[in-house]
Amino acid sequence: MSTEAIPVRAAPPVTDEVPRISQGMLAMLLFIGSEVMLFAALFAAYFFARFNIADNVWPPVDPATGEPFELPILMTAVNTAFLVFSSFTVWWAEHRLMHGDRRGMIRGLWVTIMLGATFLIIQINEYAHLSFSPQDQAFGSTFYVLTGAHGLHVFVGLSLLTVMLIRAYRGDFSPSFATPLTAASAYWHFVDVVWVLLFILVYLL
Amino acid sequence: MSSHAPAHAAHGHDAHSPSVPLSYWWKRVGWMTPAFFAAGLVIVWFVRAVFGMDPLWNAEVYYTVATLLAGFGFLTGIGCFDWWLKYAMGRKVDFHDHSFHGATSWKAYFRVNTDHKVIGTQYVVLTFIFFIFGGLFAEAIRAELAEPGQQFVNGEQYNGLFSTHAVIMIFLFVIPMFAGLANYVLPIMIGAKDMAFPRLNALSFWMLVPGGVMILASPFVGYFSAGWTQYAPLAIQGGTGVTLFQIGVQFAGFSSIFTAINFLVTIATMRAPGMTVWRMPLLVWAxxxxxALVVFGTPFVAASQFMNLFDRVMGTNFFDATQGGDVIAYQHIFWFYSHPAVYIMMIPGFGIISEVLATFSRKPVFGYRALAMATVAIAVLGFGVWAHHMFTSGMADWLRVPMMITTVIIAVPTGIKVFSWLGTIWRGKLHLKTPMLYALGFLFTFTIGGLSGVFLGTVPITIATTDTYFIVAHIHYVFVGGSAFTIFAGIYYWFPKMTGRMYNERLGAWQFWLFFIGFNATMYPMHWLGLQGMPRRVADYDERFAEVNLVISVASILMVISTLLFIYNMVNSWIRGPKAPWNPWRGRSLEWLVSSPPSIFNFETDPLVVGGPYQYGIEGARHAVVYAPTEVGGELTEAEKRTILVVAHETLASQQLVDAIRRKAAEEHYWRFTIAVPAADRDKRAAERRLQTVLAVLAEDGIDASGQVYDLGPVEAATKAASEETIQGAIVATYSKDSSRWLKQDVVDRMRKSLRSDLTQIVVTPGEVVEAFDAKGVQHVVVIGRDGLSSQGLMAELERRADQGPLRVTVLAAAGIEGPAWTDEANALREDVGERAGETLGLLLLAGIPAEGEVIDRDAPAAARVAAESYSPDLILVASARGESAIENAVEAVRENAGIVEVEHFIVDAEAPAAPMGS
Known part of the structure; x- marks a missing residue:
């Protein structure tokens, strides 16, 4: 009945546009964007306390000892190196997969998980030996909540990587299909980048 | 998470319900929720014991962790994580697992379902339940405020009432309701089979349940009294109610974020071929x-509530000024999200309004690109205005003026939108259906709210009116007059699509007017109260405000009545409303090109989008072509699918009915008509003749119609015809009340009940003009005669001819008056002949042959001249009784006068008068 110049076709039209990015990866990038904003909010609280109230007298003085609060910069620097290094190893794992080397990928994942777990253990150890608690002024609160939120993200990243390791053993990934792995690794890079920022802003400056 | 290319080719998408019964999941919920709660208690006890924290029992800490885990327990129990857990444990999983997809019974709505349509419906129903609770809280507030002094609640409880009211309406009603409506229609609008991540979508919905329950439960374990904004330091002094709210809102927040990511990925990767961004409906843009606002904004409210929670429960010092914290910091962080949240609560409504206004104005949206870009502009600017909520908070002074300027600038894109909408309805052909009423109401009330927003954006006015009822009036004009109106518009608009039933239009209009009047009468006086200085968030007030407050409280009851009416209309229509056609509003976007409700994967194959979504009134314009599999017959031109049932017997061959069908057919090119002629105990041949005549007429107009004579009563015949194909509506033609046998037997009402579809009744007056049948396919016979008329022989002859092909007859009774026409003899003769002609017409109509006639004073040749000149017949039949010489002798003269028209002479035996057949 219609007289429009539209060809009457019985077959479905072929989708001619293949998206440049997989759905999973796009979702992960958006989620990371969301996480960035979460840290932005926590950093905002930190900046308010440090620059607006304490006027950059930082770390503030501990009323109990009369000395400024102290942070273990050296140990954390080493720990930072572990985490940064793990970003390279997870990249390497992906890289091995792209060359069809499944065992290399599994090895890379193992090393990454080990490094991440090391970071987390050192961090918990640091908590146990710090001279101040979350209840010690805004300084303690922001420090613990920032590093704690990050630690939680490291834990989530480790969980994701562990699942990827399990799936890698099952032989899920191939050079043509590795979206879950690349998404998990993107998340891991994000966790890493946040830590570098956090280390610079909270520990060093 | 699926990462395959979006275009699922039509690979056997057969959904099968999971074999486990509904009770399995809810039993799991029943034990997992308390188990997780208990686990939370144990974990906290363990950690506190190990680290030697003192005291070991700190109720708030235990509750916080335990309620958080209980929420996860619920989600695990209902089965949201089953697939992912299997994946994580290395088990074999199917990325395209459809076992939880679609609904075949109500039970599918009470378990995890991955069908975006089911999820959309779940959202809408659940959030509407939350809306009812929110409304109850509002009415409690109005009850307390009906007169000055303290009546029902104390100050603490009053604070809890308005806080909970706001939290429910914002986090549990407006935001998720928009998510739900979009969940239903957005994938269809862009031509997708589902959302990008159906399992994540299900998780988003189910997160609302524990979140909602926690927020609803919070007043019972200690009111939180700091308002929905939870300003520190007051919020930090709250109790367990605050904890429940703060954990609950995290669930709601995560739900929003996941839905938002899902929408963005769906829109980015799953649009149908041809659906460019500039062809997306504005709802999709919105x-x-x-x-995007949710993804980048919501983490801020999450963080603000976490820090607030830690301050209260753990004793941290984010917002404690005595310990180096910054009180104002809370407000900055909170409003950095919560101002964009205003747009999160408004922009999807803008999308709905754009759809509704265009459809019901029958006009392309005015300034489509401007509307789309204004939406984006509002969102971008929305991140730069948060501090206008804090002009009086004691924040840095230098922030005031920049924030005032950015705030007022937002009026520009908003103004673009309002003027574009006005441009859309300007000179449109407005159809005032309920969604349109709400859309027009929205334009009115939202503009008021927007203008008071410009007032409040300026520093001096904010300082003067802060914390007064002027603010209350403003936000309600924006959120009720804005968001809630658009939600009602959206629900009415898509109700036929979602349920497959039509709602009751008259009740809908009543509901609108009650709500509109009730709303304005409630909220408008608050502007005045605010300017007079009545403070908000206080349970008591000055005597001088008593009358106005009483009026407000009474007026608010109108909204309650209206909401009850809405619930009745929705529930009743859902159960027993008439079946909805595919496209009741004649919309253009893709959701209207699929059935109501859509099939399990919306489209059998990918639709092809070929034009913009709002090209109303543009000749030949199309938005999309929807294909069907080859078995069904290639392109799904809607003509194959959308049938109107026509039921009529004697009334079938009438001008009114044919005109009604023509009008209907002119509405959209895809209506087709099935004509059911019930002929139990009636003349079936006559029925068949009528049917053939009407079909011939309709065929000539290019109207797609077919029909059948049924040996059944009217209701039975209609039901039978409706059972043979899906019908989208029905037309039944009857005589007027006085002469209709059908109406005496209540046929129309019974038919309406039985068909459950939109039924139009046409009243036909008998013996009317038959111009309608002036069609090539219908042979036009002029019968000229006098004594030979109304004889059995002539009737038999005409019936024989009618059986060969559609026929209509004009009877010209030649009185043969000689001499003056005013004499008594002439009058008697005329009457006698007229009676005979009338009898003939009656017999012809009964025989199913459309007929009209007139009396010619002169003789047969004169009648032939009249016939040739005014009737342009195909055939002149001269009927003479045997031995009727006046006619017989005139046949030659008739031939002469008839010109090119063929003339036949038919002689009847006049002895036996004809009797109508079948009687």
Missing amino acids: NATTS
Whole structure:
């Protein structure tokens, strides 16, 4: 009945546009964007306390000892190196997969998980030996909540990587299909980048 | 998470319900929720014991962790995580697992379902339940405020009432309701089979349940009294109610974020071929924009509530000024999200309004690109205005003026939108259906709210009116007059699509007017109260405000009545409303090109989008072509699918009915008509003749129609015809009340009940003009005669001819008056002949042959001249009784006068008068 110049076709039209990015990866990038904003909010609280109230007298003085609060910069620097290094190893794992080397990928994942777990253990150890608690002024609160939120993200990243390791053993990934792995690794890079920022802003400056 | 290319080719998408019964999941919920709660208690006890924290029992800490885990327990129990857990444990999983997809019974709505349509419906129903609770809280507030002094609640409880009211309406009603409506229609609008991540979508919905329950339960374990904004330091002094709210809102927040990511990925990767961004309906634009706001804004409210929670429960010092914290910091962080949240609560509504206004104005949206870009502009600017909520908070002074300027600038894109909408309805052909009423109401009330927003954006006015009822009036004009109106518009608009039933239009209009009047009468006086200085968030007030407050409280009851009416209309229509056609509003976007409700994967194959979505009134314009599999017959031109049932017997061959069908057919090119002629105990041949005549007429107009004579009563015949194909509506033609046998037997009402579809009744007056049948396919016979008329022989002859092909007859009774026409003899003769002609017409109509006639004073040749000149017949039949010489002798003269028209002479035996057949 219609007289429009539209060809009457019985077959479905072929989708001619293949998206440049997989759905999973796009979702992960958006989620990371969301996480960035979460840290932005926590950093905002930190900046308010440090620059607006304490006027950059930082770390503030501990009323109990009369000395400024102290942070273990050296140990954390080493720990930072572990985490940064793990970003390279997870990249390497992906890289091995792209060359069809499944065992290399599994090895890379193992090393990454080990490094991440090391970071987390050192961090918990640091908590146990710090001279101040979350209840010690805004300084303690922001420090613990920032590093704690990050630690939680490291834990989530480790969980994701562990699942990827399990799936890698099952032989899920191939050079043509590795979206879950690349998404998990993107998340891991994000966790890493946040830590570098956090280390610079909270520990060093 | 699926990462395959979006275009699922039509690979056997057969959904099968999971074999486990509904009770399995809810039993799991029943034990897992308390188990997780207990686990939370144990974990906290363990950690506190190990680290030697003192005291070991700190109720708030235990509750916080335990309620958080209980929420996860619920989600695990209902089965949201089953697939992912299997994946994580290395088990074999199917990325395209459809076992939880679609609904075949009500039970599918009470378990995890991955069908975006089911999820959309779940959202709408659940959030509407939350809306009812929110409304109850509002009415409790109005009850307390009906007169000055303290009546029902104390100050603490009053604070809890308005806080809970706001939290429910914002986090549990407006935001998720928009998510739900978009969940239903957005994938269809862009031509997708589902959302990008159906399992994540299900998780988003189910997160609302524990979140909602926690927020609803919070007043019972200690009111939180700091308002929905939870300003420190007051919020930090709250109790367990605050904890429940703060954990609950995290669930709601995560739900929003996941839905937003889902929408963005769906819109980015799953649009049908040809669906470029500039062909997307504005609802899709609106939701893409909102989703971006949610993804980048909501983490701020999450963080603010976490820090607030830690301050209260753990004793941290984020907002404690005595310990180096910054009180104002809370407000900055909170409003950095919560101002964009205003747009999260408004922009999807803008999308709905754009759809509704265009459809019901029958006009392309005015300034489509301007509307789309204004939406984006509002979202971008929305991140730069948060501090206008804090002009009086004691924040840095230098922030005031920049924030005032950015705030007022937002009026520009908003103004673009309002003027574009006005441009859309300008000179449109407005159809005032309920969604349109709400859309027009929205334009009115939202503009008021927007203008008071410009007032409040300026520093001096804010300082003067802060914390007064002027603010209350403003936000309600924006959120009720804005968001809630658009939600009602959206629900009415898509109700036929979602349920497959039509709602009751008259009740809908009543509901609108009650709500509109009730709303304005409630909220408008608050402007005045505010300017007079009545403070908000206080349970008591000055005597001088008593009358106005009483009026407000009474007026608010109108909204309650209206909401009850809405619930009745929705529930009743859902159960027993008439079946909805595919496209009751004649919309253009893709959701209207699929059935109501859509099939399990919306489209059998990918639709092809070929034009913009709002090209109303543009000749030949199309938005999309929807294909069907080859078995069904290639392109799904809607003509094959959308049938109107026509039921009529004697009334079938009438001008009114044919005109009604023509009008209907002119509405959209895809209506087709099935004509059911019930002929139990009636002349079936006559029925068949009528049917053939009407079909011939309709065929000539290019109207697709077919029909059948049934040996059944009217209701039975209609039901039978409706059972043979899906019908989208029905037309039944009857005589007027006085002469209709059908109406005496209540046929129309019974038919309406039985068909459950939109039924139009046409009243036909008998013996009317038959111009309608002036068609090539219908042979036009002029019968000229006098004594030979109304004889059995002539009737038999005409019936024989009618059986060969559609026929209509004009009877010209030649009186043969000689001499003056005013004499008594002439009058008697005329009457006698007229009676005979009338009898003939009656017999012909009964025989199913459309007929009209007139009396010619002169003789047969004169009648032939009249016939040739005014009737342009195909055949002149001269009927003479045997031995009727006046006619017989005139046949030659008739031939002469008839010109090119063929003339036949038919002689009847006049002895036996004809009797109508079948009687």
